[in-house]
Amino acid sequence: MSSEVQQQLVSYLNDAHAMEMQSIEVLEKAVEIAGDIQLAQLYRGHLNDTRDHERYVKQRLEDLGESPSTLKNLAGKAGAMGLGLLAQAMPDTPAKLAGVAFAYENFEVAAYEMLRKVAEIAEDQDTVSMCDRILPSEKQAAAVIEENLDLAVQRSLEETAGIPGPGAGEDSGAHA
């Protein structure tokens, strides 16, 4: 492969690594402020997967003779991806948290679909396989968060307005 494509592949892998590091930070806070046992379990489960993803991406960088970005560079990298200030600006209700988490999981889906395309062009089958391993997990996380949006709303209404929900969590499917 050309050295330009190789450089771009490493750049996408570095971005993916920064994204996973930030995801770990967001999910750790999400577990604390989930507002509901079921929501906390959901975030905790995906936090474990996210730690695996971070290791896979780091390993891939090392296999290519690169070292992942240092922590010092991480903030800038994550910022460059446009969602970088998420971790600092954590939402204040279970509902807003769920909305942001859903958006972030989808951001990760897009990032791995694009990394996969670059890896294809670079003819790096190992990175393609890694993306195929990680993508279903990110899509699953997004789907489970979406199924729990109604529950998150219910908990938020209880917290902010003292409104007890009529069987919160029973009918928490997507609407449209």
Place this chain on the structure above:
Amino acid sequence: MSSEVQQQLVSYLNDAHAMEMQSIEVLEKAVEIAGDIQLAQLYRGHLNDTRDHERYVKQRLEDLGESPSTLKNLAGKAGAMGLGLLAQAMPDTPAKLAGVAFAYENFEVAAYEMLRKVAEIAEDQDTVSMCDRILPSEKQAAAVIEENLDLAVQRSLEETAGIPGPGAGEDSGAHA
């Protein structure tokens, strides 16, 4: 409905309005820096829909006797949603732009699903109907962006590394 639920409904509507105002800003910049005619058309098409959504939400607030947040309050409101700095930190390549746009559309999907739930609890059928009108458009926008992620990667590789793509846009479906 109780005044607490009513207050929460207005708060969610205000957040949705701030979100649409920010979405207009993001999409206007996205059209300029799309990096490809097809991508620019995609953003422009959804910009038109987004202007409609903003009007629907504003109208709903006015029907409830509220005025939408002033511009002065918008930054704070959008910031509170956790994706507020998106507009200032616009991505620098067609690929990163597409990734952020995809995440933002999904954020809007989650926001309207949650607004719909609050409206259901508040027994506000007009707001439920509005969400049912807007949600398919947001989901469609997210789906079309996802279909074009490969094209966005191709254009980014051309811009940043001078790598011409083998039939860019031909095989731009989702992978997993």
